[in-house]
Amino acid sequence: MIFIDYSDKRPIYEQIADRFQGLILTGVLKADEKLPSVRALAVDLAINPNTIQRAFTQLEKEGFIYSVKGIGNFVQANESLKQKQKEKLLEKFENHVELCMKQGITKEELIKHIKKVAEEAEE
Amino acid sequence: MIFIDYSDKRPIYEQIADRFQGLILTGVLKADEKLPSVRALAVDLAINPNTIQRAFTQLEKEGFIYSVKGIGNFVQANESLKQKQKEKLLEKFENHVELCMKQGITKEELIKHIKKVAEEAEE
Amino acid sequence: MIFIDYSDKRPIYEQIADRFQGLILTGVLKADEKLPSVRALAVDLAINPNTIQRAFTQLEKEGFIYSVKGIGNFVQANESLKQKQKEKLLEKFENHVELCMKQGITKEELIKHIKKVAEEAEE
Amino acid sequence: MIFIDYSDKRPIYEQIADRFQGLILTGVLKADEKLPSVRALAVDLAINPNTIQRAFTQLEKEGFIYSVKGIGNFVQANESLKQKQKEKLLEKFENHVELCMKQGITKEELIKHIKKVAEEAEE
DNA sequence: GTGGTCTAGACCACG
């Protein structure tokens, strides 16, 4: 369910947080579902519990999960989060498109690549 | 011509290198044009000359500039670089598109945003 | 009558104690009225009986209820409690006012907000 | 400038973050001013550098400071933050007022206490 | 020297 890429330059806790965020936003983890415990995950991934804890703390502050002392961490049921997330993605997308155009890539070319990705995804 | 964003998380030398890379790829800096000297830039930006040197070293390694000892650093005339750069951008673009689709954004929506950016750029 | 907010950071026993305290102070629970039994509440809220017991113990220590072994827990009839409670609230209120003023909020502004709340409550 | 209250139940890192937040919002620390270094503060307060770091990380995430690797942490110049902070305070204030009224405290009484605090502050 | 990340080990409150 979760894995660490040590060749990735981003800190481990961020990788973990991002991974869970993805699982939540894509609906793999449903609302109020329990996440694995800090210690269990730490053993599983062979890393320090503190690092997991840090990931969870960040997820909680961002509103993706809520934690109950002595019980565990659970998925936060918040539909508006998905909307915000989508807006963020689109903003990043626009920035990227702008960058591409500055380098002389036409919009037709970009659209071609979108269709290519879409087809590959369908398969 | 060059500026530093201290609130940016990326290291300063990378910001500088990226900035020059952009100026070269967009044609603002032409082939064989002389870049500002390390010392002059260091004074100008009020940062350590080592940092500038590091940026230039990276640019040279990536093939954007060539340095002549005792004289200065110059823009590398290499058309194929632009091609490589374009491919890198498009690869990043495809990854982002894939991410967007995983979050349920349709390709029509993406295309709509491309057109929006294109129009804003024309103005 | 009682409910638990798991997204609340405060411990469960404290939430329960506070809730009963409110019910007593507002007069919903009258003097010498019997509180629900520890076991019944535990089943009802689907939590550990120890947690309920802890809430009741605290309430008893603070003088809001008295317990009769083998019979149950009852509301303490003590008018002076309300007075003490009021003083506590006002002390907290003054601290908050002080904080607001340190941040440059004028007393006129605060009074305006009080009137606003008062009007909303009348409706 | 900063002190720790060990009898306070809140975690140390939160106390420190709150204290700095206050100093920034009240204007004691001006925009772009350098905060004490993580290590220096740790020695000064006789606590672990990690704890300070945590406080700073939180302050940065909340937008009160920005950090530059290898240089230090600096006060973020953001006027809109003060506004947001004020709104938060007033919301908390209204909640408290509502609570007071539920316990039978009149608005006249509350206003009287505001004036009392205001007078004490003037002295 | 400075911030940022990680590990190891410990203690506490809660349920």
Added chain:
DNA sequence: GTGGTCTAGACCACC
């Protein structure tokens, strides 16, 4: 057992 906090000590990238 579970999350939350703290300490001690280490290593890294950056300037």
